Amino acid sequence: MPSAATISDEEISRLASLPRKPLTLADLVGHGKPPLSNDALLSSANFTLSLLPARLAHRIQKLRNLPFIVVANPNINRIYNNYLHSLSILEPFYQSKIVSMEEEVRFTEAMAELVQTHTNTIPILAQGFLECRKYITPADITRFLDQHLRARIGTRLIAEQHLALHMASAPETAEHELDMHNIGVIDTSLQPAKIIRSCEAFVGDICELKYGVRPRIDMNGSVKAMFAHIPVHLEYILTELIKNAFRATIESGNETHPIEVTFAAAPDVPLSKLDALKRLSVTDESVLDFSQEGLIEYCSSSEGLGGPLNSSAPSITIRIRDRGGGIPPEVLPNIWSYSFTTFNAEQATNANSASDGLQAITNGGNPSSIAGLGYGLPLSRAYAEYFGGSIAVQSMYGWGTDVYLSLQGIAKVV
Amino acid sequence: MSLHSGSRPFLPEFRHAAPTFQRALATSRQLQAPRWRPASALDQWVERPIRPMSLRQLFFFGRTLTEDRLISSANYVRNELPTRIAHRLRDMQKLPYAVVTNPHLSYVYELYYKAFESFRKLPNVKTLEDNDAMCKIISENLKEHLSVIPRMVTGVLECHNLMSADDMDAFVNRSLRARISRRVIAEQHLALTETYNSPGHSPHPSSEHDFVGEVLLRCNAQDIVRDCGQFAQRVCRDYVQGSKVPEINIRGHVTATFPYVLSHLEYTIGELLRNSIQAVMEHYKGWDQPPPIEVLICEAPSQVVIRISDQGGGIPRDILPYLWSFNKGPRSQERLASLGQVPALAATMQELKIPGGPDTPRGSSLNQLSFRDPKLRLGMGLPMSKIYAEYWAGGLELHSLEGYGVDAFLQISKLGNQNEQLTSRASIDAV
Numbered sequence: 001m002p003s004a005a006t007i008s009d010e011e012i013s014r015l016a017s018l019p020r021k022p023l024t025l026a027d028l029v030g031h032g033k034p035p036l037s038n039d040a041l042l043s044s045a046n047f048t049l050s051l052l053p054a055r056l057a058h059r060i061q062k063l064r065n066l067p068f069i070v071v072a073n074p075n076i077n078r079i080y081n082n083y084l085h086s087l088s089i090l091e092p093f094y095q096s097k098i099v100s101m102e103e104e105v106r107f108t109e110a111m112a113e114l115v116q117t118h119t120n121t122i123p124i125l126a127q128g129f130l131e132c133r134k135y136i137t138p139a140d141i142t143r144f145l146d147q148h149l150r151a152r153i154g155t156r157l158i159a160e161q162h163l164a165l166h167m168a169s170a171p172e173t174a175e176h177e178l179d180m181h182n183i184g185v186i187d188t189s190l191q192p193a194k195i196i197r198s199c200e201a202f203v204g205d206i207c208e209l210k211y212g213v214r215p216r217i218d219m220n221g222s223v224k225a226m227f228a229h230i231p232v233h234l235e236y237i238l239t240e241l242i243k244n245a246f247r248a249t250i251e252s253g254n255e256t257h258p259i260e261v262t263f264a265a266a267p268d269v270p271l272s273k274l275d276a277l278k279r280l281s282v283t284d285e286s287v288l289d290f291s292q293e294g295l296i297e298y299c300s301s302s303e304g305l306g307g308p309l310n311s312s313a314p315s316i317t318i319r320i321r322d323r324g325g326g327i328p329p330e331v332l333p334n335i336w337s338y339s340f341t342t343f344n345a346e347q348a349t350n351a352n353s354a355s356d357g358l359q360a361i362t363n364g365g366n367p368s369s370i371a372g373l374g375y376g377l378p379l380s381r382a383y384a385e386y387f388g389g390s391i392a393v394q395s396m397y398g399w400g401t402d403v404y405l406s407l408q409g410i411a412k413v414v
Numbered sequence: 415m416s417l418h419s420g421s422r423p424f425l426p427e428f429r430h431a432a433p434t435f436q437r438a439l440a441t442s443r444q445l446q447a448p449r450w451r452p453a454s455a456l457d458q459w460v461e462r463p464i465r466p467m468s469l470r471q472l473f474f475f476g477r478t479l480t481e482d483r484l485i486s487s488a489n490y491v492r493n494e495l496p497t498r499i500a501h502r503l504r505d506m507q508k509l510p511y512a513v514v515t516n517p518h519l520s521y522v523y524e525l526y527y528k529a530f531e532s533f534r535k536l537p538n539v540k541t542l543e544d545n546d547a548m549c550k551i552i553s554e555n556l557k558e559h560l561s562v563i564p565r566m567v568t569g570v571l572e573c574h575n576l577m578s579a580d581d582m583d584a585f586v587n588r589s590l591r592a593r594i595s596r597r598v599i600a601e602q603h604l605a606l607t608e609t610y611n612s613p614g615h616s617p618h619p620s621s622e623h624d625f626v627g628e629v630l631l632r633c634n635a636q637d638i639v640r641d642c643g644q645f646a647q648r649v650c651r652d653y654v655q656g657s658k659v660p661e662i663n664i665r666g667h668v669t670a671t672f673p674y675v676l677s678h679l680e681y682t683i684g685e686l687l688r689n690s691i692q693a694v695m696e697h698y699k700g701w702d703q704p705p706p707i708e709v710l711i712c713e714a715p716s717q718v719v720i721r722i723s724d725q726g727g728g729i730p731r732d733i734l735p736y737l738w739s740f741n742k743g744p745r746s747q748e749r750l751a752s753l754g755q756v757p758a759l760a761a762t763m764q765e766l767k768i769p770g771g772p773d774t775p776r777g778s779s780l781n782q783l784s785f786r787d788p789k790l791r792l793g794m795g796l797p798m799s800k801i802y803a804e805y806w807a808g809g810l811e812l813h814s815l816e817g818y819g820v821d822a823f824l825q826i827s828k829l830g831n832q833n834e835q836l837t838s839r840a841s842i843d844a845v
Contacts, residue, residue, distance in 0.1 A: 221818050222818070262815065264815035264818030264819075266728075317728075317814075317815040317817075317818070319813075319815055329714075329716075392813060394823055396712040399666065399719075402821065404813045
């Protein structure tokens with residue numbers, strides 16, 4: 001199907017061949033802590049503008065390389081057109097720099113629309129690939145999706161960071177709240193234990209509704225550990241892992257055995273570094289006159305900070321241990337794939353049933369979408385790995401499963 | 415072939431009771447390149463395929479011991495040993511020259527070549543007397559080769575600049591796997607001969623609860639963990655001043671059993687428990703009651719998993735990339751120094767024997783390593799344990815929670831029907 005967008009092929013090729021530099025945390029926080037001055041907002045907008053078109057162009061090219069019959073599928077085609085459309089919206093902006101605040105506002109509105117348009121990319125792609133499973137191998141799908149989903153994480157991060165910075169700098173916001181912790185989408189004092197508790201409640205509610213029982217979580221180790229990370233990413237990952245643990249526990253009849261969550265914080269990542277970060281950011285004097293130098297210097301210098309914050313090593317590890325009976329050996333090799341080998345037609349028709357609340361959770365409440373399509377684990381791993389972390393699953397069939405989520409705090413980002 | 419022929423200049427150290435490693439080191443540095451020998455004999459034997467065995471085959475073959483069976487086993491061994499060593503020799507010959515001329519590695523090479531020469535000349539075994547003569551030669555050979563592991567590891571550490579770490583690790587892995595294989599079939603046959611020759615032996619099938627040679631059909635996970643645990647606790651008692659040895663709690667499917675070569679299992683579990691105990695003692699120095707080590711046994715239809723969880727603080731991230739390698743990165747110098755202190759093995763058994771340690775019929779090299787001083791960190795325990803675990807189609811994995819502790823997962827195949835995981839020259843060349 002021909003695209004409705006007006007962007008030319010030459011333009012797409014040109015953008016896709018631009019060198020792409022890796023995104024760093026310094027980039028994301030380098031414009032300052034909200035509320036940002038006008039200059040800082042313009043700087044953030046132009047920075048975003050310098051990164052996004054090339055990324056979108058890349059995605060378009062990769063999609064174009066898929067087999068014709070796959071991209072002709074209505075669902076895949078819809079996503080393909082979304083990307084073309086978004087790039088064409090950005091074109092008027094990136095032809096020259098943004099210099100006025102009116103332009104910045106229009107640009108930000110365009111960003112908001114972009115983020116909104118692409119919200120459901122994953123379930124739609126999933127449905128599309130499911131429908132195309134006869135024409136493309138699971139290995140090829142996995143290869144495409146692994147790359148696509150990771151690229152998508154970065155692109156959305158850039159866009160959402162600018163949006164968040166803009167919103168937090170709006171006069172209305174600046175007046176009544178002074179957020180000590182957040183820099184856009186990054187929370188510098190994120191406490192994983194708090195997220196676990198809220199996931200426990202959320203997933204527990206659904207279990208109570210569906211199964212009539214509610215498993216418990218016991219936490220131990222460095223429960224108060226905190227680090228700088230992106231809350232929505234962590235929430236996604238932990239919701240998925242807890243959902244799996246809860247369901248396995250209930251279905252094996254072991255709901256009286258609590259799930260054990262252990263927090264480990266590497267010894268040389270002290271809270272004082274976060275304190276240092278906070279100290280650099282907002283003081284009574286500098287509330288409206290934010291000093292960039294300290295923050296940028298902190299994020300980019302490697303002396304005096306020691307290994308952890310600038311090294312690619314995990315700083316917090318979370319172990320989730322359940323008594324859910326483990327993962328059957330025949331299923332184990334497939335848990336990281338996008339479930340095409342284990343899916344069958346019967347499940348496909350049931351996938352649209354709205355009754356499986358647990359399946360729907362990870363899609364943000366859209367029950368008809370990826371229910372049962374098994375994207376949760378690979379996607380969680382993509383989020384974890386984006387900042388240099390990892391997820392490892394150790395199954396003891398006949399007893400339970402141990403999942404190890406390791407996360408970096410502040411670190412270099414892909 | 416006599417060990418004590420005076421014509422070979424580099425053998426004098428074997429004339430006396432095994433000296434310390436340091437002295438052996440000094441003598442061997444005089445050796446440069448290994449001797450050149452015509453390749454035709456080796457070529458012939460490298461052409462032969464290896465015939466791998468499974469645990470069940472090992473067990474059931476020896477279960478009903480008749481004279482015929484014993485002779486048959488003798489001839490299997492007579493053919494397999496030189497074949498397997500030939501493959502190893504060829505593998506070593508293809509390493510870079512600079513590597514093979516390292517004094518430790520050339521020592522190992524010479525040892526292997528000597529063994530190859532003596533094994534390939536063994537005559538066909540037709541009678542029990544022939545068997546006894548062969549067993550004597552094999553037994554001497556086993557004793558002589560006890561020092562191979564520390565030697566090889568030392569040589570590898572010294573050569574870390576001469577070959578990529580991956581290639582090095584692959585070579586050591588192949589060598590150690592092959593070494594396990596030769597010792598398994600050799601020790602199995604020696605054990606069977608001993609059983610056959612023992613007074614009161616009659617050829618009725620042994621019960622499933624007995625050893626058949628080195629194989630125990632019904633290793634009970636809980637018993638082994640408990641025994642190895644107690645032994646490791648004893649050895650580590652004074653490891654850190656002011657630190658108490660942690661308790662070891664065992665739970666789960668405690669009745670699980672599986673077939674295994676007991677000494678292999680004792681080594682692996684011993685190493686894992688020792689690592690955990692030492693980590694906890696260092697991390698909880700001065701505490702009245704350090705947190706216990708939790709061992710979980712999980713039995714599934716085809717495998718048993720033993721999980722060992724400690725709160726020893728986890729593994730420092732700077733050594734994490736080198737965990738499974740024989741190259742130890744930042745800790746290489748320390749490990750080299752420690753390896754230099756490992757006494758030659760025969761002597762150690764007598765020197766360090768701590769009463770009540772786990773009993774193994776023959777002085778195996780593994781057993782000797784278990785008795786080492788806990789302060790001697792050799793850096794081999796994990797890579798070796800992994801090789802042993804994977805040898806019988808199992809596995810070993812570690813997950814570190816930095817700042818908290820470590821979980822180790824030992825997977826053991828319950829069926830015993832998987833063949834030994836060996837790499838022959840043909841499969842290496844075919845890649």
